[in-house]
Amino acid sequence: MLLLIQYTLIFASVLILVALGGCFSEHSGVINIGLEGIMVMGALGGALMLKFVPATVPAIVMIVLVIAAAVLVGMLYSLLLAVAAINFKADQTLAGTALNLLGTAAAVVIVRAINMAESKDNVSSTITYIESKKAFLVRIGGFEFNWFMLIAAVALVVSYIVLYKTKFGLRLRACGEHPQAADSVGINVYKMRYAGVLISGMLGGLGGIVYITAGVSEWKFENGVAGFGFLALAVMIFGQWKPVNIGFAALLFGLFRALSNVYTGFPALVALKLPSTIYNMLPYIISLVVLAFTSGKSRAPKAEGIPYDKGQR
Template sequence: MLLLIQYTLIFASVLILVALGGCFSEHSGVINIGLEGIMVMGALGGALMMKYLPESAPAAVVILLVVLASVLVGMVFSLLLGVAAINFNADQTLVGTALNLLGPAAAVVIVRAINMAENPDNVSSTVAYKVAKKAFLVRIGKFEFSWFMLFALLILIASYIVLYKTRFGLRLMACGEHPQAADSVGINVFKMRYAGVLISGALGGLGGLVYITAGVSEWKFENGVAGFGFLALAVMIFGQWKPVNIGLAALLFGLFRALSNVYTGFDALVALKLPSTLYNMFPYIISLIVLVFVSKNSRAPKAEGIPYDKGQR
């Protein structure tokens, strides 16, 4: 049971971070379905930082530098969406799809190039980070606490405060609801949309780092992030673009994802003799079922996905 709670919290942390990233972007008016690709690139930045940091580096320094690397790489990669969608009015769904294809492919090429430069016979797309990963973990009895769990909780609280209690958040949401009205009172819609996209890149990149460090000490980037970017989008929609609801939805989806890791520890589940692949499918099956019932009543920001034209009123 303790292991189930541990995995539920770490997978929920991934979903909270990435779904909140999508929430900020869509509240600004930009649909970001490229979260999958952003997660992979953020994971790449964090993994390479962990690989090359000296083993003697203090834990606090490791945490700070690795998180910064993931966040910055995620933000830079998300700029591709920002420039295409905001400056050139490109179709946001197509750009996001392109990011999802580009991210994993670019990560594999970069990692293989690095590995081959170090050893010409090593053509794998794997990055190992066993030593640096320990900085993020704290043993509390049999429970393995990850600092990422705390990060996700703090960011969830901060997101609620920023969106509903600050001028920045209210202006951001105004740009996703009625950008012309926001512009008429002096709000720079383009800057606010860039802010939303960059925040989504930062949180998506951090979510990718959390995912690849969940229970393993190396990551093969050919595997991507197993559709967690799309699962986070389902969490965001199920949570109705509201931080608190997103947190609760992430716990539900995280529980079903955790079952695939620990179901062998429950006699009742083992007795069912279900194939392990079915447990891996659970969160995605649940997401489809949930979206069938929720999508009709969901209320997305009115202006999301619509390029802003200053001349339109």
């Protein structure tokens, strides 16, 4: 049972961070379908830091450096979406899809190039971080606490405060609901949308490194992040673009994802004799079912996905 809780919390942490990223972007008026690609690039930045920083450095230094690398790479990669969607008014869905396709491909090329530079015989897209990963883990009895769990909880609280208790949050949400009205009172819609996309890149990149370090000590970048970016979008929609609801939705989806890791420890589930692939599919099946029954009542920001034209009223 402890193992189920452990995996549920770590997978929920990933979903919370990435879904919150999508939440900020869409509240600003930009649909971020590219969260999958942003996760991969953030994971790449963090994984390279885990690979090259000596495992002997103090744990707090390792944590700060890895988080900084994942956040920075995620934000830089999200700039591609911001420029395309805000400056060039490109179709946001197509731009996000392009980010997803490019992210995994670019990560594979970069990792293979690094591995080949170290050894001509090593052409894999795998990065190993067995010792470095230990900086994030604290053993509490039979429970393995991961500092990312705390970071996700803090991000949830901070996101709620920022969106609903600050002037910045009010302005951001105004740009996603009625940008022309926001502009009429002196709010720079372009800057606010850039801020929303960059925050989504920051949180998406952080979610990427959390995902690839959850339960494993190496990652093959050809696998991307197994659709977790899209699952985070489902969590965001199910949570109605509200941080508190997103937290509860992430726990639900995280539970079903965790079952694929620990179902062998439950005799009742083993007795069903279901293939392991069924448990791997569960969170995605559940997301389809949940969205089929709830998406009709969901209320997205009114101006999301609509390029802002300053001259339009």
